[in-house]
Amino acid sequence: MTTTSLIAEIRTSTKDLLDAISMFTQEQLNEVPFAGSWTPGQVAQHLLKSESGIPELLEGNTSPANREPDALVPTIQSIFLDFNTKMQAPDFIFPDEAPKDREELMQQLAHNRELIIQLITTKDLSRLLTDFPFPELGEMSAYEWMKFMMSHAKRHTHQLKNMLPHFNTVTK
Numbered sequence: 001m002t003t004t005s006l007i008a009e010i011r012t013s014t015k016d017l018l019d020a021i022s023m024f025t026q027e028q029l030n031e032v033p034f035a036g037s038w039t040p041g042q043v044a045q046h047l048l049k050s051e052s053g054i055p056e057l058l059e060g061n062t063s064p065a066n067r068e069p070d071a072l073v074p075t076i077q078s079i080f081l082d083f084n085t086k087m088q089a090p091d092f093i094f095p096d097e098a099p100k101d102r103e104e105l106m107q108q109l110a111h112n113r114e115l116i117i118q119l120i121t122t123k124d125l126s127r128l129l130t131d132f133p134f135p136e137l138g139e140m141s142a143y144e145w146m147k148f149m150m151s152h153a154k155r156h157t158h159q160l161k162n163m164l165p166h167f168n169t170v171t172k
Helices: 004-021 041-051 053-060 073-080 104-122 142-166
Strands: 128-134 138-141
Touching: 004 142, 041 073, 041 104, 041 128, 041 142, 053 128, 053 142, 073 104, 073 142, 104 142, 128 142, 138 142
Parallel strands: none
Antiparallel strands: 128 138
């Protein structure tokens, strides 16, 4: 995959995510749609927390991959695109209980994604990013990190779309 097509894929992922967040009113963003669920705002904050370290990771230490740079993509996608499996987020990307501002979250997500796009145009995406081994998978290439980011966002975009019918008020 070329950097140009990867950037197009990231932009589509970003649009899908922001469109899903924008389906909720500011009030709905901070309401729990059903027992045991995060609020839509907490889902968005979780994504922001999980993605906000990626620019620093891209700027950090790397090493040559001793494997194909996309070798973990099928595993990443099988984990994060299995919408039937409930997962537990690690503590460091767990959302807090504070009310969320929809526009602020959307702006932060979009800004971080644009920063990532700028960075990947200058990076060798085949290199392993060594400053933060991915839980249970280990060191991943920059390309695999991009595929994780998009698979993770797709998972939560799906989650957000499934929350919408649980709100009784008219949406934006």
